[in-house]
Amino acid sequence: MQITITDVHKRYGDVVALDGPSFEVPSGSTFGVLGTNGAGKTTLFKLLVGHDSPDAGRIEVGGLDVETAGHRVRERVGFLPEHSGFPPSMTGREVLDVHARIRGLADRRERIAECLDVVGLPDAADRAVSGYSNGMARRLGLASVLLSRPPVLVLDEPTAGLDPRGVAAFHRLIERIGRETDATVVISSHVLSEIERLCDEVAILQDGRLRNNGPIDDLRRAVGDRVTVVCRPADDRAALLEAVQGWGDVTETSETIELTCDRGDAFDLVAALGDQRALVDGFEVREPGLEAAFHDALEAENDDPEVSA
Numbered sequence: 001m002q003i004t005i006t007d008v009h010k011r012y013g014d015v016v017a018l019d020g021p022s023f024e025v026p027s028g029s030t031f032g033v034l035g036t037n038g039a040g041k042t043t044l045f046k047l048l049v050g051h052d053s054p055d056a057g058r059i060e061v062g063g064l065d066v067e068t069a070g071h072r073v074r075e076r077v078g079f080l081p082e083h084s085g086f087p088p089s090m091t092g093r094e095v096l097d098v099h100a101r102i103r104g105l106a107d108r109r110e111r112i113a114e115c116l117d118v119v120g121l122p123d124a125a126d127r128a129v130s131g132y133s134n135g136m137a138r139r140l141g142l143a144s145v146l147l148s149r150p151p152v153l154v155l156d157e158p159t160a161g162l163d164p165r166g167v168a169a170f171h172r173l174i175e176r177i178g179r180e181t182d183a184t185v186v187i188s189s190h191v192l193s194e195i196e197r198l199c200d201e202v203a204i205l206q207d208g209r210l211r212n213n214g215p216i217d218d219l220r221r222a223v224g225d226r227v228t229v230v231c232r233p234a235d236d237r238a239a240l241l242e243a244v245q246g247w248g249d250v251t252e253t254s255e256t257i258e259l260t261c262d263r264g265d266a267f268d269l270v271a272a273l274g275d276q277r278a279l280v281d282g283f284e285v286r287e288p289g290l291e292a293a294f295h296d297a298l299e300a301e302n303d304d305p306e307v308s309a
């Protein structure tokens, strides 16, 4: 395991920010920490990188205790905070040069050029960062984190505030890092689709407590063995609607008729749809998403605050 979090507690005055989550992050995985506002994600990350201390519990990174070996942990972990500011008059390259010097990197010039290339900023490298868009500033932040090739990257809400193109570019970047390096990447987000797209495993936090964790596929399965068959009606929508009555729970949207049934019945349903070819323009089978797992985890909390999901 690259990261082990054991029964971590943290309060700020009366506010309980973390209430005993325990989970592990496998080496080389892209791991999502998911939670609504105030769930404790940023607090957990601050403890993880040694910027703050837990009141109780233990966090280990690569077998090192963050409390007692903080300096060595910080050498292993590249942290992109939720809000990172750069001196506005410096160029991107100068910002990276300062970071490279602080870390004592020997091959600064080459490494900076490589990282600018990875994040897609070589053309803007010699412009003042005051003229950078949000997305460019986030990518520069990521470049600064990548400089020393840390085995662990901790990215706090890396796409917050980016426009859709910026989000897509950042996702491609994280996917590339996941593919081309052995780094363990830990990302926090409250955007489910983002975690679902990028991550292998996830921990779901709510009010500082761990509600669920594990491989995304396992969580999806745990949601229940239900699948949804989404049909696009041909010309006679009413006839299709009548034909599918009783095959599953029916939901209509302006474009589709959606049938949700037990996975075991899905084959029969699809076969029956095949017999109704004249009424159906096309269909797809949709697996339950992480969204359902997320809401299940949160509902478990509302049903019984004492029961851990």
Ligand SMILES: Nc1ncnc2c1ncn2[C@@H]1O[C@H](COP(=O)(O)OP(=O)(O)OP(=O)(O)O)[C@@H](O)[C@H]1O
Pocket: 012, 013, 015, 016, 017, 035, 036, 037, 038, 039, 040, 041, 042, 043, 044, 190
């Ligand atoms: N320095 C602090 N002083 C007082 N309360 C704090 C402090 N830092 C965090 N908190 C509180 O601890 C709780 C957890 O906050 P945290 O920032 O970790 O959540 P988060 O999941 O990162 O939220 P968001 O998605 O909104 O960034 C919140 O109730 C927050 O108000």
